[in-house]
Amino acid sequence: MNPQPENFEQLRRLLMLKRHEQPPPGYFDDFSRRVLMRIKAGETGDAAAGIGRMFWEAHWLGRLWSALEQRPALAGAFSLSVCGLLLAGIICSVAPAGPGSPDLVGGSQSLAAIAVPQVSSPSAVFVSSTNGVLPGPLQNSLFEQFGSAEAQPRLIRFSEPAMGQ
Amino acid sequence: MIMTEPASPKAAKQPADEPAEGPPATTPDEMELVKRARRGDLPAYDDLVRRYQERIYATVYHMTANHEDANDLAQEAFIKAFHALKSFKGGSSFYTWVYRIAVNKTINFLKQRKNKAQLSLDDLDLNAEHDPDLVALISEKTPRREVSLAELQEKLNAAMQKLSEPHRLVVTLHDVQGLSHEEIAKVMECNIGTVRSRLFYARQQLQAYLSDYLK
Numbered sequence A: 001m002n003p004q005p006e007n008f009e010q011l012r013r014l015l016m017l018k019r020h021e022q023p024p025p026g027y028f029d030d031f032s033r034r035v036l037m038r039i040k041a042g043e044t045g046d047a048a049a050g051i052g053r054m055f056w057e058a059h060w061l062g063r064l065w066s067a068l069e070q071r072p073a074l075a076g077a078f079s080l081s082v083c084g085l086l087l088a089g090i091i092c093s094v095a096p097a098g099p100g101s102p103d104l105v106g107g108s109q110s111l112a113a114i115a116v117p118q119v120s121s122p123s124a125v126f127v128s129s130t131n132g133v134l135p136g137p138l139q140n141s142l143f144e145q146f147g148s149a150e151a152q153p154r155l156i157r158f159s160e161p162a163m164g165q
Numbered sequence B: 001m002i003m004t005e006p007a008s009p010k011a012a013k014q015p016a017d018e019p020a021e022g023p024p025a026t027t028p029d030e031m032e033l034v035k036r037a038r039r040g041d042l043p044a045y046d047d048l049v050r051r052y053q054e055r056i057y058a059t060v061y062h063m064t065a066n067h068e069d070a071n072d073l074a075q076e077a078f079i080k081a082f083h084a085l086k087s088f089k090g091g092s093s094f095y096t097w098v099y100r101i102a103v104n105k106t107i108n109f110l111k112q113r114k115n116k117a118q119l120s121l122d123d124l125d126l127n128a129e130h131d132p133d134l135v136a137l138i139s140e141k142t143p144r145r146e147v148s149l150a151e152l153q154e155k156l157n158a159a160m161q162k163l164s165e166p167h168r169l170v171v172t173l174h175d176v177q178g179l180s181h182e183e184i185a186k187v188m189e190c191n192i193g194t195v196r197s198r199l200f201y202a203r204q205q206l207q208a209y210l211s212d213y214l215k
Helices: A009-020 A031-040 A047-070 A072-094 A111-115 B028-038 B042-064 B067-083 B094-112 B126-130 B132-141 B149-162 B165-176 B181-188 B192-209
Strands: none
Touching (some): A009 B149, A009 B165, A009 B192, B042 B165, B165 B181, B165 B192, B181 B192
16 A cells, blocks of 8 residues: 555556557547437437346346356246246147147147148048058049949850851 | 545645646537537537547546447437437536536446446557656556556556446546546536545545555
């Protein structure tokens, strides 16, 4: 400690050093133009409010983080609630909006059946995860004719022509 | 070491305490510029900004110790002043009035930045190496003669950042910027006794922090 605390002459001379701290060269050449541009752009000079809000948010997050670090029980509860929210979000995003749609939570229909569009045919269609191509309606099948009456086998007789006529 | 702010500092009676250079007085020309700017004359306001931009920037810079922050705050202070010109009655000089806006914005900003440690000070200009006062201080007066100018600057700025905002502001305005006690009292909206008290206390603290560098 200085034995003569009220003699601040050296300190004042040392503080003169700060007068030599200058912004980059040419900084002030453009300063007023930038101010006028911001005035013309309609700024009111309260942009610090936005910065302040950002810092406030950062401060809020910082306080939450420090609280979580200090209290393991709170951290556990927080992580559980985050997981619950995540799970609820996934379920809500998967569940269809229509009232007649299948209820996944109830387990009445498989996920694959929900994911595949319903076929208009009344006949049952089985879809498996290994079936890459959707089956079309059965009446359009190439083999359908074998199931109809026209496709029944018929007896055909061939007559032998007479000799010497 | 705990130091308390004295109620009536002896430093207030020091005769050579007042700085040689003070703020410029308000001239009729300046009042005319203010009137024109109040009517939306941007070239007139441009003239006013150019007159005080360096002083406003320097004050904000010495308070924030950061060029980007000082740039934003100084610009915003001038923008806010432009929009508030209608409320400027001329009771004080335009210079003092703008100063007050800049100082209030800076203090609010620093309160929000409280826990954000940052120090990105500008480099010293070339004139610093040739400043006779500083050369003498380093080569003769400083016990640590090997100390460099950059190290001295670093220590000085670190000590400044340890001061509270009102104390740092008083030191900046008086010992760095050269404002008189009366002008500082107007800017800070307090009485002269408070300014002197704060200045004395701030210098005492700085002297303690920098005792290794001051004989």
